[in-house]
Amino acid sequence: MPLGLLAVASALDRGRFDPRIIDARLESRPHERLLAAVVPGTVCVGMSVLTGAPLGDALAAARTLKQKHPALPIVWGGWHPSLFPTACVAEPVVDYAIVGQGELAFAELVARLADGHAAQPLAGCAWRDAQGRPQLGPPRPAQDIGTLPAPDYELLDVEAYFALKGRRQLDLVASQGCYWRCAFCADPAVYRRGWSGLDPTVLAASAGALADRHGFTDLAFLDETFFTHVERALAFAALWSRRAQPITWTATLRADQGERLTDSQMAVLARSRLRRVLVGVEAGSQAMLDWLQKDIRLAQVMGTAEKLRRHGIAADFPFIVGLPGESEASVDASLAWARRLRSMSPAFQTPIFFYRPYPGSPITRAAEAAGCRLPDSLEAWADFDLFGPGPWVAPSLGRRVAREAFYLRQAWDPPPGRWKLPLRRLARYRLAHHAYGLPFEWQLARWLGHRSELH
Secondary structure, three states, X not given: OOHHHHHHHHOOOOOOOOOOOOOHHHOOOHHHHHHHHOOOOOOOEEEEOOOOHHHHHHHHHHHHHHHHOOOOOEEEEOHHHHHOHHHHHOOXXXXXXXXOOOHHHHHHHHHHHHHOOOOOOOOOEEEEOOOOOEEEOOOOOOOOHHHOOOOOHHXXXXXXXXXXXXXXXXXXXXXXXXXXXXXXXXXXXHHOOOEEEOOHHHHHHHHHXXXXXXXXXXXXXXXOOOOOOHHHHHHHHHHHOOOOOOOEEEEEOOHHHHHHOOHHHHHHHHHOOEEEEEOOOEOOOHHHHHHOOOOOOHHHHHHHHHHHHHOOOEEEOOEEEOOOOOOHHHHHHHHHHHHHHHHHOOOEEOOEEEOOOOOOOHHHHHHHHOOOOOOOXXXXXXXXXXXXXXXXXXXXXXXXXXXXXXXXXXHOOOOOOHHHHHHHHHHHHHXXXXXXXXXXXXXXXXXXXXXXOOO
């Protein structure tokens, strides 16, 4: 669900403004839908912009709008404008860029635009001056999420998202920011390692009201670190377990937090119907974890996994491989840990991602200092591949990692029918013997794409 757009739209003065959210994923002709939404009295159009392909979509939409409504202000927000605000407003079709937490900055900007006042200087906002030069206002201090207006899900077609997901799952953000310092992450550059979260009583009450209104059966917390304060998470779980309706939930959990949870506390979470957590492992060697400044130990990963298995809670344990300068032995260590965790339970998944230098992170800055050239225009950032291996990864290693990731997905999944049993057995054999030659089933899955359960 477009929770960023929902947050800033909900923060507007509803006595003055009537926000409309358009999600291109739900539209067969998104540009036509966008143009039709611009009516007399429209104050501005805001767009949430991510690096990569979504940036290209935002550029195309903004240019389409400006062709028909050249005087209509266009405001960008989200991760890419937060990291490159002046570069965004250097683009003629982007008039303003909101930096970081956008609720209050966007609300103030919209009010100024509606009143016909000059919109600059404005804290947490970039713009162009009279000479067309990009300018950046002072930083806006982050607000406690509990002081911000609650998201108004009536602004979304919630049923359309349930249909798109294939389950009645509602997305919710209960905290913002992250205290930790992971060197591959852009979050510290935006939130300055700050964190704030909703009070557990308020959270349980608001989530319960949403459940009564929309009838969802699963609640997905999309926080960076839901378990930052364990007692808060446990208090929510205790309250959520009292609901008569069996609504499951998912959240993020660090390995050090999971290791500190006692079995009795884990039992409270299981009784509250916590069904799955995401535990970022990232690397299979302690040396690489330390270099990534992850601030966890591999023993904590295993301790967390064992507790989750005992209490019947599923988990995703993602890994990052192919970092600049990473040795093949380090990659092999990560793959070995992925196999170890995946084999512990059919409810454990171990997705493997190639590192790509996402802007704003310390590793990216170090890579730039070492001569790695990042895109230098919005169009180039729009073409930036966030998922494939970096050019420093040997092609043979890239192929091997991709194949092993595929076989990991197949090897321990409960087979939906007899036809998949041979695939599962073959996948386990290949993983046990590192036998990835002639990967006909992998090639078949790639050919079938999303039409096949093999993919």
